[in-house]
Amino acid sequence: MIVYSPHSKFTMQRIADHVANGAYFYAKIDWKEYEDWINGETKTIFNSVDGLIEKLTERYDLKLTPRQRNYRLEKGYPVCTCIVQRDVFEKYKWTLHLLFTTPKTRDFNLQCGVASQKIVNAKDREKVEKLQDKFKGFTWIKPEIQAQMDLIYSYFKDREPLQFILDTAISLKVTQHMTFELVRTDHKVYKPTEKEYKDRIRSFSWSWRYSKQSYLRMKARLIAVVNKLISQKNNKLAEKNRADLRNFFKMIEAWAVFKSNRQQSGELLHFAQRFVRKKVKKSWQQIEIEPPHLVYLPRLETYAENLNEYRYRRELFDQYGLEVPLDLVREGDFMKIAAYMYRKDVSFVSGNKRTDESLLSENLE
Known part of the structure; x- marks a missing residue:
């Protein structure tokens, strides 16, 4: 399976999905294309990511359907998912995330932390109960982890360095100043x-x-x-400080969309509010600041089914700062695409786009 991601939040959502279904082994590949001229006449992309994706597709059987993937796991073999993301700032910089599921990690995940008595379907409940008996007293010690890695290496005939996510959390560096970690959180x-x-x-x-x-x-x-802001006596400078704080809150609104970092952001805001009350005995509203409204990230729809669709959508976004719907891209009628962008009041000027990544970068420098 190949998943094409337009930005970091999409990537994070999909990684969490696959880990939650038993993809406990992870690897990352950073790739850089470059552009040059042939004989001073033809502009060409060298070291294209297309070739890398083709190799990975063949090596890891990435074209399997969900049914074929399930059949392979039932037969005792591992499966792989590849999440492809082009950098928002550098169009020739790519990151590919490889997530591996083995029969054992899938079975362990199916029963771990599950209250089987709450499962309504009798067949599903019986399956979970059998797995819980099987994994009773089981722990992921080094020999067990290595055995699963060896299964992946021997089956795919590859030695890509893998990390086991129950030992080492997957970390995603979104910008120079910000890194996220995927963690398992217990429900209160x-x-x-x-x-x-x-x-x-x-x-x-x-x-x-x-x-x-x-x-x-x-x-x-x-x-x-x-x-x-609260110590500023100069009105003009105070307004600049107020704008800085509003931008910081916009950044929090943009990124505090997952359960764990939303909780962390709430702690930050609560701390800042207490700090203001202690120093000047005022609320956010009294210093003319609207606190951020935190919401969860909705389910993001499929961005592209293949690399051609993906490249075209990213090129349109690079040029016009707008995401064009996938169905319009598939039709290939630029007049319809132009009409859509006109309805959205898009300025046909390159470089006007604002991204969550740029917002995050600016506010933490």
């Missing part, structure tokens, strides 16, 4: 009478959080901006 237990109570079948979920260093950097930046 509430009494049935409490408002927050949910009757969950599984006791945990996978979510992204800011790394410790990134979190501390955000906290330091927030303290600095707030401190400048």
